[in-house]
Amino acid sequence: MRGWVVRLRQHCRRCVHGGGSALRGGYLHNEEAGVQAWQAACFGLWQRGLAGVQVAAGFDFKVTAVDGKARAGVISTPRGQVRTPAFMPVGTAATVKAMLPESVAATGADIVLGNTYHLMLRPTAERVARLGGLHAFMNWQRPILTDSGGFQVMSLGALRKVSEDGVRFKSHIDGAVHHLTPERSMEIQRLLGSDIVMAFDECPALPATEAVVAETMRRSMRWAERSRAAFGERPGHALFGIMQGGVTRALREESAAALCATGFEGYAIGGLAVGEGQEAMLGVLEYAPGLLPADRPRYLMGVGKPDDIVGAVERGIDMMDCVLPSRSGRTGQAFTRHGVVNIKNARHCDDPRPLDEACTCPACRSYSRAYLHHVYRSGEIIAAMLLTWHNLHYYQELMSGLRAAIAAGQLAAFVRDFHAQRAAGDIAPC
Numbered sequence: 001m002r003g004w005v006v007r008l009r010q011h012c013r014r015c016v017h018g019g020g021s022a023l024r025g026g027y028l029h030n031e032e033a034g035v036q037a038w039q040a041a042c043f044g045l046w047q048r049g050l051a052g053v054q055v056a057a058g059f060d061f062k063v064t065a066v067d068g069k070a071r072a073g074v075i076s077t078p079r080g081q082v083r084t085p086a087f088m089p090v091g092t093a094a095t096v097k098a099m100l101p102e103s104v105a106a107t108g109a110d111i112v113l114g115n116t117y118h119l120m121l122r123p124t125a126e127r128v129a130r131l132g133g134l135h136a137f138m139n140w141q142r143p144i145l146t147d148s149g150g151f152q153v154m155s156l157g158a159l160r161k162v163s164e165d166g167v168r169f170k171s172h173i174d175g176a177v178h179h180l181t182p183e184r185s186m187e188i189q190r191l192l193g194s195d196i197v198m199a200f201d202e203c204p205a206l207p208a209t210e211a212v213v214a215e216t217m218r219r220s221m222r223w224a225e226r227s228r229a230a231f232g233e234r235p236g237h238a239l240f241g242i243m244q245g246g247v248t249r250a251l252r253e254e255s256a257a258a259l260c261a262t263g264f265e266g267y268a269i270g271g272l273a274v275g276e277g278q279e280a281m282l283g284v285l286e287y288a289p290g291l292l293p294a295d296r297p298r299y300l301m302g303v304g305k306p307d308d309i310v311g312a313v314e315r316g317i318d319m320m321d322c323v324l325p326s327r328s329g330r331t332g333q334a335f336t337r338h339g340v341v342n343i344k345n346a347r348h349c350d351d352p353r354p355l356d357e358a359c360t361c362p363a364c365r366s367y368s369r370a371y372l373h374h375v376y377r378s379g380e381i382i383a384a385m386l387l388t389w390h391n392l393h394y395y396q397e398l399m400s401g402l403r404a405a406i407a408a409g410q411l412a413a414f415v416r417d418f419h420a421q422r423a424a425g426d427i428a429p430c
Contacts, residue, residue, distance in 0.1 A: 056235060056236065056239075057235040058077065058078045058235050058236035059076065059195075059238040060075070060076040061073060061075050061266070062074050062076075063295075064407070067405070067409050067412075068411060068412075069314065070085075070406050071084070071085075071316060071318060072403045075318075077143045077195045077236065078195075079135070079142055079143045079144075079195055080141075081110065082319075083399075083403060084319060084403070085313045085318055085319070085320070085399055085406075086111060086318065086320070086399060087109075087309065087399050088112055088319065089109050089113070089321075089325070089326065089395075090113045090115070090321055090322065090326065091104075091113060091138065091140070091144075092118050093118045093122070094114060094119060094134060094137055097327075097330065098329060098330060098384040099326070099385070101138060101139045104140075107396045108400060109392065109396055110142060110143065111144065111196075112140060113144070114134055114146045114147075115146070115149075116146050116185060116188050116192070116198075117147075117151075117180075119146075119188070120178070120188050121173055121178070125188040128191065128192055128193075129193070133191075133193030134146075134193050145194060145198070146189045146192055146194035148185045148189070148197075148242075149180055150180075150198075151302070153169050153180055154202055154205075162202065165181055166181030166182065166184070167181075182224075182227040183230040185199075185200040186227055186231050194237070195237055195238065196237070196238050196239075196240060197231060197237060198239075198240050198268065199224045199240065200223045200224075200227050201223060201224065202216040202219055202244070203220075203244065203270055203274065204246070206246060206271075206274050206275040207276070210246070213244075213246035213251060214245075217244040217245045217246075217254070221255060221259070224258070224262055228241075228264070238265035240266040241259040241262060241266075242267075242268040242269075243256055243259060243288065244270055244271045246271055247280050249284075249287060252291065253291060256288070256291035256292055260292070260293065264296070266297040266298070267293070267296055267298055268299040269284075269299070269300050270302075272285075272300065272301070273302045273303045273308070273322075281308070282311050282312075282315070285300070285311070285312055285316075285317065286315060290316065298316060298318045298319070299318065300317045301320075302321065303321075303322055304320065304322050305324060306335060307419070309395075309398065310402070310415055325388070326391065326392065328340075328387075329384055329386075329387035329388030330387070332387065335395070336359070336426070337356060337421045343372050343373050344377065346373075347429045348370060348373040349370055350370055350430060351369035352369075352370060353368060353427070353430070354367070354368065355369060355372070355390060356390075356394075360393075361390045362386065363386035363387065364390060372387065401414060
């Protein structure tokens with residue numbers, strides 16, 4: 001066991017000795033006084049540089065520029081670098097829908113996300129491993145992050161049952177019963193061969209009572225310890241812990257302390273963009289990134305809209321993912337500098353202009369709004385292909401602009417221009 005872990009746990013035991021609280025698996029989860037003492041100890045050790053783990057060999061993160069709370073940097077993996085702030089397109093079932101892998105790379109994406117829940121059900125992680133791993137299977141040789149499956153399982157409602165051991169659930173495909181635990185999640189992600197692995201967690205939908213949020217957060221922290229143990233030593237691969245706690249600062253602080261005590265190569269902020277609203281989400285982001293080690297990547301899960309992304313980057317987030325750009329492309333919505341364009345609307349049927357005259361994606365270089373309106377209304381597959389490509393290109397251009405602005409110390413001006421262009425709205429009809 002690493003020396004910092006020994007020192008941390010000795011310190012925690014001294015803090016809570018005589019208080020009647022028990023340390024189970026290294027994590028206190030009863031008696032409020034004991035929890036507070038444990039939390040204070042963890043923060044004290046972290047501040048003195050004792051908490052955290054050494055970054056896995058072959059995985060590195062460097063901050064190259066700072067502007068306010070915002071950071072620009074580079075994550076290095078054996079499969080390539082990820083420029084941060086980074087937006088990760090979502091390849092749920094080993095594909096970013098309506099896109100070839102080469103097309104995703106052409107938009108500027110350095111990394112994509114794969115979905116553990118969907119891949120474990122079909123085609124199964126074991127089959128993917130036999131076929132050479134997820135990179136070979138989906139023909140994507142750049143880095144891949146896989147989520148743990150926790151969010152999707154928790155979304156099944158009556159189809160799942162949560163216990164301390166894990167989650168038992170019925171497949172939405174065929175009704176077969178599966179049992180997903182922290183250990184099984186780590187095994188699945190190892191079989192897939194992803195570069196960045198997420199700890200198994202429980203994410204309650206908001207609104208929820210503080211008692212429910214606290215209970216699920218503390219269970220997630222115990223699962224995080226089990227994920228860390230099951231992950232083992234995997235040079236070139238990284239494990240990220242996930243902060244929970246809803247919109248309650250004290251719970252977020254407790255979660256951050258627990259994760260820092262366990263130690264991860266990166267840290268995610270989970271449990272947001274699940275019904276709490278943008279104001280509440282940004283309120284949490286005012287303080288949550290600062291609770292996590294500054295020398296590790298900070299990942300905001302499941303976000304989001306362009307203005308959410310800009311707000312998150314301003315507050316110190318390094319990585320994000322969301323299905324929105326690809327899903328919107330399939331439903332006729334295009335993101336532009338001037339806001340969202342609904343290509344279904346009749347106003348576009350005679351418009352010879354591109355979606356965005358400043359955009360260099362194939363949809364804007366070679367096709368008119370009138371054509372995109374026609375193929376979408378006709379149900380042609382090319383509509384989803386072109387609109388998805390455009391949206392992913394726009395998102396990556398946004399990230400590139402944010403990185404350049406941070407490097408130049410001009411983020412505030414970039415953000416002002418971003419909001420001003422969106423407020424002006426779409427170009428007038430022909």
